[in-house]
Amino acid sequence: MIWLRRALALAIVVLLWQAVVWLHVVPERYLPSPADVAVAAVAMFASAEDMRAEMLTVGRALAGFALTVPLGIALGALGALVPAFQKALRPWTELLRPLPPAAVIPISVFAIGFGIKLYLFIIAFAGVWAVYFNTVAAFSGTSDVLTRTGRAFGCDRLALTFGVVLPSAMPQIFVGIRIAATVALIGSVVTDIFGGEDGLGYLLFERAFALRIPDVFALTLLCGVNGMLFNQMVLVLRRLVIGWHDRMNAEALAA
């Protein structure tokens, strides 16, 4: 059903797009027809250069994501368990969170140089807050019944944290993880644009300035495909880590 609707939506978009091209509302130089873009997309998948850029962007986003999530969870757990830490971090979260990663790229280049380190830093900088805030909220929101039950079973603080609080916090932490996954891709592309010499973001602007317009459209769509892949990745991860939670909920609903 969902696939049928997706196909229908795609058909409608392509039809509208083609209609705009036929009506010559926009010069064809700027708005290539869907067929042109499809041809460019096929060429893109065949091109070693483009695929290398894709691998680089996705690989760096993955590396950054793999760094951001444990970091965010660790900071969040520390913040929830040690109130002083949360208070000490608060002025920094409020100042740093509204900063666009693009704006800190040039300054970070001075401090840490180019290359993978820059990517890791920017992605972690942009994505860690979502994980942090959700972890703090999830830890603080653990239901009393759970912790008291845990204590009644003789858990010490360590066992309580890792055996009771963390698992029950995971569903909400995944809200943050999902945001971090999207942000990791954005961070990777943005760093390509502002501080990189390869990758999808760099290629996008190179092609745009060379006026290879169908290529630009194809690359933009590829960015979207990457986003969907990352989304799927988080869903799979979620099922692996807290599949038990969803099954339990489903059973509770069925009962």
Added chain:
Amino acid sequence: MTSSPSLRGAGGDEAIQGRRRAWGPGLLRFARNDDGTRRRQGAWRPAINWWGVLSVVVVLAAWQGIARHFNTVLFPGPYETAIAMWDNAGAIFGEIGNTLRRAFTAFGLSLAIMVPFGIACGRIRPLGLIVDPILEFLVTIPPPAVIPIVMLFAGVGDVAKIAVITYGLVPNLLINTIETVRRAPPMMERVGRSLRFSRIEVMTLIDLPAAMPGIVTGMRLSVTTSLLVTITSEMLLSTNGIGAYVQRAQQSFQVSAGLAGIVAIAITGMLVNLGLRQIEERLLFWHYRTSAAEE
């Protein structure tokens, strides 16, 4: 379809909802009296976040120490940054003004387009069924990645920036609106039908107020997003605005001026966030009151 998971609004701290008991910038907070009522007088008592003060002092001191150690204009300390802020205050204020004007224009326009469209998508089923998968794909393309395409159609002027920002606000504004309209209690719509409301009346008199909590949450998140996207697109497309200022300063190796611009952005973002939370609580007092009563 209830909601495909990817369609839920994305954002930083919307997870932390409900009644707030304290507000204020990181260092000074105003705590609410514990009985939860909001008295006119004396309801808020200020509390200084000493741990926050301590961490700010420690970090600034460490930063100054490291900067002193390297002793180069490429790594200014907080003192040099403060001097640069003072020296460039005029320019920075002006550019922040440009950026805010642009961000809020784009934000207002997006609001005017997306809230009605979102209500329509949530209410008119066939429209929603088609729009959902399109949005699902669209939100996966990051705003900076659409800049080249926007450049082709709209050049590098204000129109281009506003287009990029509007695009960047789709997840927060549009999707939040659609989802809250869909989640509204069906009884309200039935009441509307028995009052013989027309479709337009249902959408304006029932769906709009019912969707307000979602819309306002979306608004709060999107103001931050619009600032973010504005600055990013200014760095690529503009000759003015704080984004262009920071970019220029750093390209000419005036690191301290660039850093001063970044600090200005951070403070602006923080103030805008604080103001919005106040507005949100004012606008939605009825929502917080009822959800508090249900607790």
